[in-house]
Amino acid sequence: MRQWGMFFRQFVKHPGMIGSVIPSTQALVDAMLDEVDWDRTRLFVEYGPGVGTFTQDILRRMHPDARLIAIDLNLDFVAYLEAELVDPRLRVVHGSAADVRRFIKEAGFSEADYILSGIPFSTLPDGVGPAICAETAAALRPGGAFLVYQYSAYVRRLLAPIFAQIAERTVWRNIPPCRIFRALRAEALAEAA
Numbered sequence: 001m002r003q004w005g006m007f008f009r010q011f012v013k014h015p016g017m018i019g020s021v022i023p024s025t026q027a028l029v030d031a032m033l034d035e036v037d038w039d040r041t042r043l044f045v046e047y048g049p050g051v052g053t054f055t056q057d058i059l060r061r062m063h064p065d066a067r068l069i070a071i072d073l074n075l076d077f078v079a080y081l082e083a084e085l086v087d088p089r090l091r092v093v094h095g096s097a098a099d100v101r102r103f104i105k106e107a108g109f110s111e112a113d114y115i116l117s118g119i120p121f122s123t124l125p126d127g128v129g130p131a132i133c134a135e136t137a138a139a140l141r142p143g144g145a146f147l148v149y150q151y152s153a154y155v156r157r158l159l160a161p162i163f164a165q166i167a168e169r170t171v172w173r174n175i176p177p178c179r180i181f182r183a184l185r186a187e188a189l190a191e192a193a
């Protein structure tokens with residue numbers, strides 16, 4: 001309940017940035033994270049962790065040698081996560097997902113295996129959504145995946161020009177039901193062809 005209270009207060013303060021009144025359900029978290037090849041993942045990036053609804057489960061599933069960078073624009077969420085989730089594999093960053101490549105470099109990596117986003121693309125200021133999608137594609141390794149959950153199909157038009165392959169489905173056991181997208185960065189050989 002403390003998490004929900006914290007989340008709701010932030011929604012009242014910044015509705016466009018948060019985009020939802022309550023955190024995601026466990027059914028949505030499982031649907032997204034079941035798609036990940038955890039054995040092959042060494043760097044996972046999360047955009048918009050909020051109160052850590054996904055973050056905790058990512059850490060639970062992640063390899064002991066893997067790293068997680070969680071990026072949030074909201075300083076209150078960043079402070080909350082730093083206090084609540086103590087794990088040497090986690091780096092919580094205050095900033096925008098649009099700067100993901102800088103944050104990856106600062107953490108000592110060159111590219112990510114997976115990037116998962118909880119950002120409300122349809123309510124972001126003009127130009128921010130396309131910039132985040134372009135930066136994300138550049139930050140992923142060839143064959144890496146961008147996993148996105150959204151309450152509308154709006155984000156598809158941002159993903160389509162950039163990613164090689166996009167799969168979409170609906171998770172009904174969420175409030176409200178949610179669309180999830182898996183967008184793949186092209187493999188190097190296909191890119192060169």
Ligand SMILES: C[S@@+](CC[C@H](N)C(=O)[O-])C[C@H]1O[C@@H](n2cnc3c(N)ncnc32)[C@H](O)[C@@H]1O
Binds near residue numbers: 023050054072118119
């Ligand atoms: C709908 S909440 C998702 C919270 C949590 N992941 C969940 O599923 O319950 C959206 C989150 O995106 C963050 N956010 C919005 N714009 C952002 C940006 N440009 N970069 C990073 N985080 C952003 C908000 O601060 C908020 O934490």
